[in-house]
Amino acid sequence: MRDRYDVIVVGAGPAGSITAKTCAEAGLDVLLIEKRQEIGDPVRCAEGVGKDALKKHIEPDNRWIAAEVKGSLLIAPDGTEIKISEDTSSMKAGYVLERKVFDRALAQMAAMAGAEVMVKTRATGLLRSNGRVAGIEAMYLGETYNIKADIVIGADGIESKIGRWGGIDTSLKPADIETCAQFLVSNIDPGEYSTFYLGNNYAPGGYLWIFPKGGHMANVGIGILGSKSGDVRAISLLQRYIHNNMPQAKIVEMVVGGVPVSGPIEQTVTDGLMLVGDAARQSDPLTGGGITNAMDAGKMAGEVCIKAKEIGDYSVNTLKEYEDKWRATIGKELGKSLQVKNLLIKLTDEQLNKLAYSLKGVDVSNMALPSLLFILFKKNPKMLWELRTLFK
Numbered sequence: 001m002r003d004r005y006d007v008i009v010v011g012a013g014p015a016g017s018i019t020a021k022t023c024a025e026a027g028l029d030v031l032l033i034e035k036r037q038e039i040g041d042p043v044r045c046a047e048g049v050g051k052d053a054l055k056k057h058i059e060p061d062n063r064w065i066a067a068e069v070k071g072s073l074l075i076a077p078d079g080t081e082i083k084i085s086e087d088t089s090s091m092k093a094g095y096v097l098e099r100k101v102f103d104r105a106l107a108q109m110a111a112m113a114g115a116e117v118m119v120k121t122r123a124t125g126l127l128r129s130n131g132r133v134a135g136i137e138a139m140y141l142g143e144t145y146n147i148k149a150d151i152v153i154g155a156d157g158i159e160s161k162i163g164r165w166g167g168i169d170t171s172l173k174p175a176d177i178e179t180c181a182q183f184l185v186s187n188i189d190p191g192e193y194s195t196f197y198l199g200n201n202y203a204p205g206g207y208l209w210i211f212p213k214g215g216h217m218a219n220v221g222i223g224i225l226g227s228k229s230g231d232v233r234a235i236s237l238l239q240r241y242i243h244n245n246m247p248q249a250k251i252v253e254m255v256v257g258g259v260p261v262s263g264p265i266e267q268t269v270t271d272g273l274m275l276v277g278d279a280a281r282q283s284d285p286l287t288g289g290g291i292t293n294a295m296d297a298g299k300m301a302g303e304v305c306i307k308a309k310e311i312g313d314y315s316v317n318t319l320k321e322y323e324d325k326w327r328a329t330i331g332k333e334l335g336k337s338l339q340v341k342n343l344l345i346k347l348t349d350e351q352l353n354k355l356a357y358s359l360k361g362v363d364v365s366n367m368a369l370p371s372l373l374f375i376l377f378k379k380n381p382k383m384l385w386e387l388r389t390l391f392k
Protein backbone atom coordinates (compact mmCIF):
# COMPACT_ATOMS: atom_id res chain seq x y z
CA MET A 1 0.00 0.00 0.00
CA ARG A 2 1.27 3.46 -0.90
CA ASP A 3 0.34 6.68 0.90
CA ARG A 4 -1.27 8.27 -2.16
CA TYR A 5 -3.54 7.22 -5.06
CA ASP A 6 -5.58 8.94 -7.73
CA VAL A 7 -8.70 7.11 -6.58
CA ILE A 8 -9.51 5.08 -3.46
CA VAL A 9 -12.56 2.83 -3.71
CA VAL A 10 -14.07 1.72 -0.40
CA GLY A 11 -15.95 -1.59 -0.71
CA ALA A 12 -15.30 -4.45 -3.14
CA GLY A 13 -18.90 -5.28 -4.09
CA PRO A 14 -20.09 -4.97 -7.70
CA ALA A 15 -20.16 -1.14 -7.51
CA GLY A 16 -16.64 -0.80 -6.13
CA SER A 17 -14.99 -3.37 -8.36
CA ILE A 18 -16.45 -1.94 -11.57
CA THR A 19 -15.47 1.60 -10.54
CA ALA A 20 -11.93 0.45 -9.74
CA LYS A 21 -11.64 -1.53 -12.97
CA THR A 22 -12.88 1.38 -15.10
CA CYS A 23 -10.38 3.79 -13.52
CA ALA A 24 -7.46 1.33 -13.61
CA GLU A 25 -8.04 0.50 -17.28
CA ALA A 26 -7.48 4.18 -18.06
CA GLY A 27 -4.17 4.13 -16.20
CA LEU A 28 -5.29 5.78 -12.97
CA ASP A 29 -3.63 4.71 -9.71
CA VAL A 30 -6.40 2.93 -7.85
CA LEU A 31 -6.70 1.33 -4.43
CA LEU A 32 -9.73 -0.92 -3.81
CA ILE A 33 -10.26 -1.84 -0.16
CA GLU A 34 -12.61 -4.38 1.41
CA LYS A 35 -13.19 -4.70 5.14
CA ARG A 36 -13.99 -8.40 4.98
CA GLN A 37 -11.32 -11.04 4.71
CA GLU A 38 -12.99 -12.67 1.70
CA ILE A 39 -14.52 -10.63 -1.09
CA GLY A 40 -18.13 -11.74 -1.69
CA ASP A 41 -18.47 -13.65 1.56
CA PRO A 42 -20.77 -13.70 3.48
CA VAL A 43 -23.37 -13.30 0.75
CA ARG A 44 -26.18 -10.81 1.30
CA CYS A 45 -28.17 -11.43 -1.85
CA ALA A 46 -30.72 -13.64 -3.61
CA GLU A 47 -28.33 -13.56 -6.57
CA GLY A 48 -30.82 -13.00 -9.40
CA VAL A 49 -29.78 -10.85 -12.37
CA GLY A 50 -31.00 -10.10 -15.88
CA LYS A 51 -28.75 -11.54 -18.58
CA ASP A 52 -28.50 -8.47 -20.78
CA ALA A 53 -27.88 -6.07 -17.93
CA LEU A 54 -25.00 -8.25 -16.76
CA LYS A 55 -23.46 -8.89 -20.16
CA LYS A 56 -22.77 -5.16 -20.57
CA HIS A 57 -20.03 -5.59 -17.97
CA ILE A 58 -18.78 -9.17 -17.98
CA GLU A 59 -18.90 -12.27 -20.16
CA PRO A 60 -21.07 -14.96 -18.53
CA ASP A 61 -18.91 -17.65 -16.94
CA ASN A 62 -20.06 -21.00 -15.60
CA ARG A 63 -17.82 -20.55 -12.57
CA TRP A 64 -20.28 -18.03 -11.16
CA ILE A 65 -23.57 -18.93 -12.84
CA ALA A 66 -25.41 -21.26 -10.48
CA ALA A 67 -28.52 -21.58 -12.65
CA GLU A 68 -30.32 -20.11 -15.64
CA VAL A 69 -33.98 -19.30 -15.23
CA LYS A 70 -36.59 -19.13 -17.98
CA GLY A 71 -38.52 -16.23 -16.51
CA SER A 72 -40.55 -15.09 -13.54
CA LEU A 73 -43.66 -16.49 -11.96
CA LEU A 74 -45.74 -14.02 -9.94
CA ILE A 75 -48.18 -15.62 -7.51
CA ALA A 76 -51.11 -13.58 -6.18
CA PRO A 77 -52.24 -14.10 -2.55
CA ASP A 78 -54.95 -16.58 -3.64
CA GLY A 79 -52.52 -18.59 -5.77
CA THR A 80 -53.35 -17.10 -9.19
CA GLU A 81 -50.20 -17.32 -11.36
CA ILE A 82 -48.79 -14.83 -13.85
CA LYS A 83 -45.88 -16.12 -15.92
CA ILE A 84 -43.46 -13.73 -17.64
CA SER A 85 -40.78 -15.01 -19.99
CA GLU A 86 -37.12 -14.28 -19.64
CA ASP A 87 -36.34 -12.39 -22.83
CA THR A 88 -38.36 -9.29 -22.28
CA SER A 89 -38.93 -9.24 -18.57
CA SER A 90 -37.07 -6.90 -16.29
CA MET A 91 -38.03 -9.08 -13.30
CA LYS A 92 -34.63 -10.46 -12.32
CA ALA A 93 -34.96 -13.39 -14.75
CA GLY A 94 -31.81 -14.65 -16.35
CA TYR A 95 -29.10 -15.98 -14.11
CA VAL A 96 -28.93 -16.92 -10.48
CA LEU A 97 -25.34 -16.18 -9.53
CA GLU A 98 -22.88 -17.69 -7.11
CA ARG A 99 -21.99 -14.30 -5.67
CA LYS A 100 -19.09 -15.53 -3.62
CA VAL A 101 -17.38 -16.38 -6.89
CA PHE A 102 -18.90 -13.54 -8.92
CA ASP A 103 -17.80 -10.71 -6.60
CA ARG A 104 -14.32 -12.16 -6.49
CA ALA A 105 -14.25 -12.38 -10.32
CA LEU A 106 -15.16 -8.67 -10.54
CA ALA A 107 -12.43 -7.72 -8.06
CA GLN A 108 -10.03 -9.89 -10.06
CA MET A 109 -10.94 -7.89 -13.18
CA ALA A 110 -10.11 -4.68 -11.30
CA ALA A 111 -6.81 -6.19 -10.12
CA MET A 112 -5.91 -7.38 -13.63
CA ALA A 113 -6.60 -3.86 -14.93
CA GLY A 114 -3.98 -2.59 -12.47
CA ALA A 115 -5.90 -1.69 -9.30
CA GLU A 116 -4.31 -2.53 -5.96
CA VAL A 117 -6.74 -4.65 -3.93
CA MET A 118 -6.59 -4.99 -0.15
CA VAL A 119 -8.85 -7.18 1.97
CA LYS A 120 -9.38 -6.94 5.72
CA THR A 121 -8.88 -3.22 5.29
CA ARG A 122 -11.59 -1.01 6.73
CA ALA A 123 -12.11 2.68 6.06
CA THR A 124 -12.53 4.32 9.46
CA GLY A 125 -12.74 7.97 8.44
CA LEU A 126 -12.10 10.53 5.72
CA LEU A 127 -9.12 12.85 5.36
CA ARG A 128 -9.81 16.46 4.46
CA SER A 129 -7.71 19.18 2.93
CA ASN A 130 -8.93 22.73 2.29
CA GLY A 131 -12.42 21.62 3.23
CA ARG A 132 -12.63 18.84 0.64
CA VAL A 133 -12.35 15.06 0.94
CA ALA A 134 -8.73 14.16 0.29
CA GLY A 135 -8.34 10.49 1.25
CA ILE A 136 -9.21 7.97 3.92
CA GLU A 137 -8.13 6.77 7.27
CA ALA A 138 -7.98 2.97 7.16
CA MET A 139 -7.39 0.14 9.58
CA TYR A 140 -5.33 -2.82 8.38
CA LEU A 141 -4.21 -5.61 10.72
CA GLY A 142 -4.64 -3.44 13.79
CA GLU A 143 -2.69 -0.46 12.39
CA THR A 144 -4.18 2.85 11.25
CA TYR A 145 -3.05 4.38 7.95
CA ASN A 146 -3.74 7.75 6.36
CA ILE A 147 -3.99 7.29 2.59
CA LYS A 148 -4.43 10.32 0.36
CA ALA A 149 -6.40 10.42 -2.89
CA ASP A 150 -7.83 12.94 -5.33
CA ILE A 151 -11.16 11.11 -5.27
CA VAL A 152 -12.71 8.73 -2.73
CA ILE A 153 -15.48 6.41 -3.91
CA GLY A 154 -17.97 5.25 -1.29
CA ALA A 155 -19.03 1.82 -2.57
CA ASP A 156 -19.59 0.56 0.95
CA GLY A 157 -23.07 -0.84 0.52
CA ILE A 158 -26.22 -0.36 2.58
CA GLU A 159 -24.20 0.17 5.77
CA SER A 160 -22.31 3.03 4.07
CA LYS A 161 -20.60 5.45 6.39
CA ILE A 162 -18.52 7.18 3.74
CA GLY A 163 -21.46 9.33 2.61
CA ARG A 164 -22.28 10.43 6.15
CA TRP A 165 -18.63 11.18 6.91
CA GLY A 166 -18.57 13.28 3.72
CA GLY A 167 -21.59 15.30 4.87
CA ILE A 168 -24.11 13.60 2.55
CA ASP A 169 -27.45 12.60 4.03
CA THR A 170 -27.88 8.88 3.29
CA SER A 171 -30.12 8.12 6.26
CA LEU A 172 -32.92 5.62 5.65
CA LYS A 173 -36.27 5.55 7.44
CA PRO A 174 -37.93 2.19 8.24
CA ALA A 175 -40.14 2.74 5.16
CA ASP A 176 -36.97 2.94 3.07
CA ILE A 177 -35.55 -0.46 4.02
CA GLU A 178 -36.65 -3.92 3.02
CA THR A 179 -35.53 -6.26 5.80
CA CYS A 180 -34.63 -9.63 4.35
CA ALA A 181 -34.00 -13.16 5.51
CA GLN A 182 -33.06 -15.99 3.19
CA PHE A 183 -32.16 -19.66 3.38
CA LEU A 184 -30.22 -21.54 0.76
CA VAL A 185 -32.13 -24.81 0.85
CA SER A 186 -31.36 -28.17 -0.70
CA ASN A 187 -33.49 -31.24 -1.35
CA ILE A 188 -36.17 -29.34 -3.26
CA ASP A 189 -37.18 -29.00 -6.90
CA PRO A 190 -37.71 -25.27 -7.50
CA GLY A 191 -38.44 -25.57 -11.26
CA GLU A 192 -36.98 -23.29 -13.92
CA TYR A 193 -38.60 -19.98 -13.01
CA SER A 194 -37.87 -17.40 -10.34
CA THR A 195 -41.02 -17.34 -8.25
CA PHE A 196 -42.39 -14.34 -6.36
CA TYR A 197 -45.24 -14.73 -3.84
CA LEU A 198 -47.15 -11.52 -3.11
CA GLY A 199 -49.46 -10.72 -0.24
CA ASN A 200 -49.49 -9.64 3.36
CA ASN A 201 -49.68 -13.21 4.59
CA TYR A 202 -46.34 -14.00 2.95
CA ALA A 203 -44.48 -10.73 3.31
CA PRO A 204 -46.04 -7.41 4.44
CA GLY A 205 -44.90 -4.68 2.02
CA GLY A 206 -42.57 -7.06 0.21
CA TYR A 207 -42.54 -10.53 -1.30
CA LEU A 208 -41.32 -14.06 -0.83
CA TRP A 209 -38.93 -15.37 -3.47
CA ILE A 210 -37.71 -18.75 -4.62
CA PHE A 211 -34.72 -18.57 -6.98
CA PRO A 212 -33.43 -21.90 -8.35
CA LYS A 213 -29.72 -22.44 -7.74
CA GLY A 214 -29.33 -25.72 -9.65
CA GLY A 215 -28.74 -29.17 -8.17
CA HIS A 216 -32.03 -29.30 -6.19
CA MET A 217 -31.14 -26.08 -4.39
CA ALA A 218 -32.79 -22.66 -4.20
CA ASN A 219 -32.54 -19.33 -2.47
CA VAL A 220 -35.80 -18.98 -0.57
CA GLY A 221 -36.22 -15.61 1.08
CA ILE A 222 -38.57 -12.97 2.35
CA GLY A 223 -38.25 -9.19 2.33
CA ILE A 224 -40.61 -7.08 4.43
CA LEU A 225 -40.86 -3.32 4.55
CA GLY A 226 -39.54 -1.82 7.79
CA SER A 227 -42.62 0.40 8.21
CA LYS A 228 -45.08 -2.45 7.60
CA SER A 229 -43.59 -5.22 9.63
CA GLY A 230 -44.75 -4.25 13.14
CA ASP A 231 -43.67 -7.09 15.43
CA VAL A 232 -43.30 -9.52 12.54
CA ARG A 233 -39.78 -10.64 11.65
CA ALA A 234 -38.77 -11.75 8.17
CA ILE A 235 -36.95 -14.77 9.58
CA SER A 236 -40.08 -16.00 11.44
CA LEU A 237 -42.23 -15.69 8.31
CA LEU A 238 -39.59 -17.55 6.33
CA GLN A 239 -39.33 -20.37 8.87
CA ARG A 240 -43.12 -20.70 8.83
CA TYR A 241 -43.19 -20.84 5.02
CA ILE A 242 -40.48 -23.49 4.83
CA HIS A 243 -42.11 -25.55 7.59
CA ASN A 244 -45.55 -25.48 5.91
CA ASN A 245 -44.54 -25.71 2.27
CA MET A 246 -41.15 -27.40 2.02
CA PRO A 247 -40.94 -29.75 5.00
CA GLN A 248 -38.32 -31.86 3.21
CA ALA A 249 -36.01 -28.87 2.58
CA LYS A 250 -32.61 -28.83 4.27
CA ILE A 251 -31.22 -25.42 5.14
CA VAL A 252 -27.55 -25.16 4.21
CA GLU A 253 -26.96 -21.41 4.49
CA MET A 254 -28.66 -18.37 5.98
CA VAL A 255 -28.55 -14.77 4.83
CA VAL A 256 -29.89 -11.68 6.56
CA GLY A 257 -29.61 -8.16 5.26
CA GLY A 258 -31.31 -4.97 4.22
CA VAL A 259 -32.08 -3.50 0.82
CA PRO A 260 -32.49 0.26 0.45
CA VAL A 261 -35.79 0.94 -1.32
CA SER A 262 -35.91 4.71 -0.86
CA GLY A 263 -35.50 5.58 -4.53
CA PRO A 264 -33.04 8.28 -5.58
CA ILE A 265 -31.53 10.27 -2.71
CA GLU A 266 -30.86 14.01 -2.90
CA GLN A 267 -27.09 14.04 -3.26
CA THR A 268 -24.39 11.50 -4.14
CA VAL A 269 -21.33 13.67 -4.80
CA THR A 270 -19.36 16.29 -2.98
CA ASP A 271 -15.87 17.74 -3.44
CA GLY A 272 -13.52 14.75 -3.83
CA LEU A 273 -16.19 12.13 -3.11
CA MET A 274 -18.74 10.03 -5.01
CA LEU A 275 -21.16 7.36 -3.76
CA VAL A 276 -22.05 4.34 -5.91
CA GLY A 277 -24.35 1.31 -5.65
CA ASP A 278 -26.23 0.62 -2.42
CA ALA A 279 -24.22 3.37 -0.71
CA ALA A 280 -25.98 5.77 -3.11
CA ARG A 281 -29.30 3.90 -2.58
CA GLN A 282 -29.38 2.85 -6.23
CA SER A 283 -31.17 -0.49 -5.81
CA ASP A 284 -34.62 -0.86 -7.33
CA PRO A 285 -37.36 0.03 -4.80
CA LEU A 286 -39.80 -2.40 -6.42
CA THR A 287 -37.73 -5.53 -6.96
CA GLY A 288 -34.90 -4.86 -4.49
CA GLY A 289 -32.42 -5.73 -7.25
CA GLY A 290 -29.24 -3.70 -7.05
CA ILE A 291 -26.38 -5.67 -8.61
CA THR A 292 -26.52 -4.37 -12.16
CA ASN A 293 -27.48 -0.82 -11.15
CA ALA A 294 -24.41 -0.85 -8.91
CA MET A 295 -22.26 -1.98 -11.85
CA ASP A 296 -23.75 0.61 -14.22
CA ALA A 297 -23.21 3.36 -11.64
CA GLY A 298 -19.66 2.14 -11.01
CA LYS A 299 -18.87 2.46 -14.70
CA MET A 300 -20.31 5.98 -14.82
CA ALA A 301 -18.41 7.02 -11.69
CA GLY A 302 -15.18 5.55 -13.08
CA GLU A 303 -15.58 7.46 -16.33
CA VAL A 304 -16.07 10.71 -14.45
CA CYS A 305 -12.94 9.99 -12.35
CA ILE A 306 -10.98 9.64 -15.60
CA LYS A 307 -12.31 12.98 -16.85
CA ALA A 308 -11.58 14.67 -13.52
CA LYS A 309 -8.00 13.41 -13.65
CA GLU A 310 -7.61 14.70 -17.23
CA ILE A 311 -8.66 18.21 -16.30
CA GLY A 312 -7.20 18.11 -12.79
CA ASP A 313 -10.44 19.18 -11.12
CA TYR A 314 -11.91 16.98 -8.39
CA SER A 315 -14.49 19.45 -7.17
CA VAL A 316 -18.19 18.84 -7.18
CA ASN A 317 -18.40 20.91 -10.39
CA THR A 318 -16.70 18.10 -12.30
CA LEU A 319 -17.93 15.13 -10.25
CA LYS A 320 -21.53 16.30 -10.65
CA GLU A 321 -21.46 14.85 -14.17
CA TYR A 322 -21.70 11.41 -12.52
CA GLU A 323 -24.74 12.49 -10.55
CA ASP A 324 -26.42 13.93 -13.65
CA LYS A 325 -25.68 10.77 -15.65
CA TRP A 326 -26.99 8.26 -13.15
CA ARG A 327 -30.08 10.32 -12.39
CA ALA A 328 -30.95 10.52 -16.09
CA THR A 329 -30.69 6.73 -16.47
CA ILE A 330 -30.80 4.58 -13.33
CA GLY A 331 -32.52 7.37 -11.37
CA LYS A 332 -35.38 7.62 -13.85
CA GLU A 333 -36.11 3.90 -13.53
CA LEU A 334 -35.82 4.05 -9.74
CA GLY A 335 -38.36 6.88 -9.71
CA LYS A 336 -40.88 4.81 -11.69
CA SER A 337 -40.31 1.73 -9.53
CA LEU A 338 -40.79 3.82 -6.41
CA GLN A 339 -44.15 5.02 -7.68
CA VAL A 340 -45.27 1.44 -8.35
CA LYS A 341 -43.93 0.19 -5.01
CA ASN A 342 -45.64 3.00 -3.10
CA LEU A 343 -48.96 2.00 -4.62
CA LEU A 344 -48.51 -1.76 -4.33
CA ILE A 345 -47.75 -1.63 -0.60
CA LYS A 346 -51.12 0.07 -0.05
CA LEU A 347 -53.12 -2.65 -1.81
CA THR A 348 -54.96 -5.32 0.13
CA ASP A 349 -54.62 -8.99 -0.72
CA GLU A 350 -58.09 -8.85 -2.33
CA GLN A 351 -56.97 -6.01 -4.57
CA LEU A 352 -53.82 -7.92 -5.54
CA ASN A 353 -55.99 -10.91 -6.42
CA LYS A 354 -58.25 -8.67 -8.50
CA LEU A 355 -55.24 -7.41 -10.43
CA ALA A 356 -54.17 -10.98 -11.14
CA TYR A 357 -57.71 -11.99 -12.31
CA SER A 358 -57.85 -9.02 -14.63
CA LEU A 359 -55.08 -10.64 -16.69
CA LYS A 360 -57.18 -13.75 -17.32
CA GLY A 361 -57.15 -14.52 -21.05
CA VAL A 362 -54.31 -12.04 -21.75
CA ASP A 363 -51.07 -13.55 -23.03
CA VAL A 364 -48.47 -11.86 -20.85
CA SER A 365 -45.84 -14.54 -21.35
CA ASN A 366 -43.64 -12.39 -23.59
CA MET A 367 -44.34 -9.10 -21.93
CA ALA A 368 -41.88 -6.77 -20.26
CA LEU A 369 -42.84 -5.42 -16.85
CA PRO A 370 -43.74 -1.91 -18.13
CA SER A 371 -46.17 -3.41 -20.71
CA LEU A 372 -47.65 -5.65 -18.04
CA LEU A 373 -48.20 -2.64 -15.81
CA PHE A 374 -49.82 -0.76 -18.68
CA ILE A 375 -52.31 -3.58 -19.27
CA LEU A 376 -53.04 -3.76 -15.55
CA PHE A 377 -53.61 0.00 -15.52
CA LYS A 378 -55.96 -0.17 -18.52
CA LYS A 379 -57.99 -2.91 -16.87
CA ASN A 380 -57.97 -1.41 -13.37
CA PRO A 381 -57.75 2.37 -13.87
CA LYS A 382 -59.46 3.26 -10.61
CA MET A 383 -57.25 1.06 -8.44
CA LEU A 384 -54.05 2.11 -10.22
CA TRP A 385 -54.94 5.76 -10.90
CA GLU A 386 -51.80 6.95 -9.06
CA LEU A 387 -49.68 5.37 -11.78
CA ARG A 388 -51.27 7.29 -14.66
CA THR A 389 -48.23 9.57 -15.05
CA LEU A 390 -46.10 6.52 -15.88
CA PHE A 391 -48.00 5.92 -19.09
CA LYS A 392 -47.92 9.41 -20.60
Ligand SMILES: Cc1cc2nc3c(=O)[nH]c(=O)nc-3n(C[C@H](O)[C@H](O)[C@H](O)COP(=O)(O)OP(=O)(O)OC[C@H]3O[C@@H](n4cnc5c(N)ncnc54)[C@H](O)[C@@H]3O)c2cc1C
Nearest residue numbers: 011013014015035045046047048123157257277278290291
Ligand atom coordinates in the same frame (compact mmCIF):
# COMPACT_ATOMS: atom_id res chain seq x y z
C1 LIG B 1 -31.34 -10.59 1.09
C2 LIG B 1 -30.97 -9.79 -0.12
C3 LIG B 1 -31.31 -10.25 -1.37
C4 LIG B 1 -30.94 -9.54 -2.51
N1 LIG B 1 -31.23 -10.07 -3.75
C5 LIG B 1 -30.84 -9.44 -4.86
C6 LIG B 1 -31.06 -10.03 -6.14
O1 LIG B 1 -31.57 -11.13 -6.27
N2 LIG B 1 -30.64 -9.34 -7.23
C7 LIG B 1 -30.02 -8.12 -7.14
O2 LIG B 1 -29.68 -7.54 -8.17
N3 LIG B 1 -29.79 -7.56 -5.93
C8 LIG B 1 -30.17 -8.18 -4.80
N4 LIG B 1 -29.90 -7.64 -3.57
C9 LIG B 1 -29.23 -6.33 -3.52
C10 LIG B 1 -27.76 -6.48 -3.86
O3 LIG B 1 -27.16 -7.44 -3.03
C11 LIG B 1 -27.06 -5.13 -3.70
O4 LIG B 1 -27.82 -4.14 -4.36
C12 LIG B 1 -25.66 -5.13 -4.28
O5 LIG B 1 -24.82 -6.04 -3.61
C13 LIG B 1 -25.07 -3.72 -4.20
O6 LIG B 1 -23.72 -3.75 -4.54
P1 LIG B 1 -22.71 -2.71 -3.87
O7 LIG B 1 -21.40 -2.98 -4.50
O8 LIG B 1 -23.29 -1.36 -3.92
O9 LIG B 1 -22.70 -3.10 -2.33
P2 LIG B 1 -22.25 -4.44 -1.60
O10 LIG B 1 -22.37 -5.60 -2.50
O11 LIG B 1 -23.01 -4.47 -0.32
O12 LIG B 1 -20.72 -4.20 -1.31
C14 LIG B 1 -20.28 -3.26 -0.36
C15 LIG B 1 -18.96 -3.73 0.19
O13 LIG B 1 -18.38 -2.72 0.97
C16 LIG B 1 -17.74 -3.32 2.07
N5 LIG B 1 -17.57 -2.30 3.11
C17 LIG B 1 -18.54 -1.71 3.86
N6 LIG B 1 -18.01 -0.79 4.68
C18 LIG B 1 -16.67 -0.79 4.47
C19 LIG B 1 -15.58 -0.07 5.04
N7 LIG B 1 -15.77 0.85 6.00
N8 LIG B 1 -14.32 -0.34 4.59
C20 LIG B 1 -14.12 -1.28 3.64
N9 LIG B 1 -15.11 -2.01 3.07
C21 LIG B 1 -16.38 -1.75 3.47
C22 LIG B 1 -18.68 -4.44 2.46
O14 LIG B 1 -18.03 -5.42 3.25
C23 LIG B 1 -19.10 -4.96 1.09
O15 LIG B 1 -18.28 -5.98 0.62
C24 LIG B 1 -30.25 -8.32 -2.40
C25 LIG B 1 -29.90 -7.83 -1.12
C26 LIG B 1 -30.24 -8.56 0.00
C27 LIG B 1 -29.85 -8.05 1.36
